[in-house]
Amino acid sequence: MLFGDPLAEVDIAAGYRGPIACQAxxxxxxxxxxxxxxxxxxPSIRGAKGSGSQRLYSFKDILVLKVVKRLLDAGVSLQQVRTAVGQLAHRGVDDLSTIxxxxxxxxxxxxxxxxxxxDLLEGGQGVFGIAVGKVWREVEGSLAEFPVEGGNVVGLDELADRRNRRRNAS
Structure with missing residues (x-):
């Protein structure tokens, strides 16, 4: 581990719906x-298949989403972000924590x-850095608020929640 304590084990089969992925x-x-x-x-667990279907994002997907946001917020071009994401995609989830x-x-x-x-800083090339292990901890903390089971999400999105309330009220 490059920075800080070792990271906790992550359930790689856990899936998170779009609204949860956005929040995290x-x-x-x-x-x-x-x-x-x-x-x-x-989404690596389940992509959208027509109207009304739910994408399911893995922990790694959400980690990469947060890294993408950080890169874009720092002013990195979308083309460079795509290149970086392509490199991250070839890494295992555990490998990401060391980058x-x-x-x-x-x-x-x-x-x-x-x-x-x-070496990068001495060469004058580095302006900012993103320790993916730190982002890992942030995502892990955010997702801890949402219950998950195996490959299925227990937390409901807003529309599904409204439908269930309407059904239970009748």
């Missing part, structure tokens, strides 16, 4: 939908050791 990643549903439709971050993404605003660099970070 700090993005809007419109961003989530656009990123899924354009292939930037697609620090550094950027000079134009390019994104993947560092897996303190030496790589120092």
């Amino acid at each position: 990643a700090g993005i809007t549903y419109r961003q989530l939908d656009y990123w899924a439709r354009t292939g930037l971050v697609v 620090t993404l550094m950027s000079d605003g134009a390019s994104v660099y993947e560092c897996t050791s303190a030496d790589e970070i120092v």
Whole structure:
């Protein structure tokens, strides 16, 4: 682990619906939908299949969503974000916790050791960094508020919640 304590085990079979993924990643549903439709971050558990179907995002998907948001907020171009996400997609969920993404605003660099970070900074290339392990903890803390079972989400989205209340009232 590059920064801090070892990370907790994550249930990689757990699925989270779009509204929960948005809350945990700090993005809007419109961003989530656009990123899924354009292939930037697609749900790995279940994609949308027609009107009314629910996408299910894994922990790794939500972690990547939050990293994407951080990169975009820092002014990294969408093209560079797509490149970075492509690199992250090939990593296992445990591997992500050891990565620090550094950027000079134009390019994104993947560092897996303190030496790589120092070399990058000495070369004048790094302007900011995102320790993915820290983002991991933030996402884990956000998702802890929502109950999950296996590959199914227990937490309901707002529309499903309204439907259930209406059914129970009659």
